Amino acid sequence: MKYLVMIQGTQADYEAQGGKGSADAPAWSEQDxxxxxxxxxxINDDLAETGExxxxxGLAEPAKARHVELGADGKPVITDGPYGETKEVLAGYWVLDCANVERVTEIAERILQCPGPEGTKQFPVVIRPILDGGGDV
Known part of the structure; x- marks a missing residue:
């Protein structure tokens, strides 16, 4: 079964990893x-070894994102990021092929153990089954 495993972050987290901390995200050192x-x-090496x-x-910071939606007139409205109303965004992902949800949950728990500076906000790891061609999970 295939699963999408997602990690989240914010623009402030990306800036903190670049050394510019804030009240919401402490600055990361090069060692961090x-x-x-x-x-x-x-984690990636182990998953490659198991074939999962x-x-x-990882994804570029929200400031480099582009948002495309339909306006009231039905025409596309294009906005470059970051978006003030957005709190968390998708920061990175894995597509995994695991035997069961318990195995992918073990991997998510390992992802949560990622080190970072004290005070760094810990976002949940989100697991979503990927539908097969027939719509079944």
Whole structure:
């Protein structure tokens, strides 16, 4: 069964990882960044070894996002980010092919153990089954 595993963040989190902390997100040091990368790389390596990883990536900061929606007149309205009304955004994801939801939950628990500076907000890891071609999970 395939699952989408998502991690969330905010624009402030991206800025903090760049060294610009705020009340909502403490600044990350180079050691903090390297520890995070080492943690995530170890997870990715293990998933590659077990054959469970299909795809996975971190995403660019919300400030580099583009929002496309239909306006009242039915024409597209395009807005470049960040968006003041948006709190959390998708920061990264994995597409995993795991035997069951218990296994993917174990992986999500490991993702939550990612190191970071004290005071960093911990967002939940979201797991969503990917529908097969027939709409069944």
């Amino acid at each position: 960044i390297q520890a995070m990368y080492a943690h995530m790389s170890a 990883i299909v795809d996975g990536n």
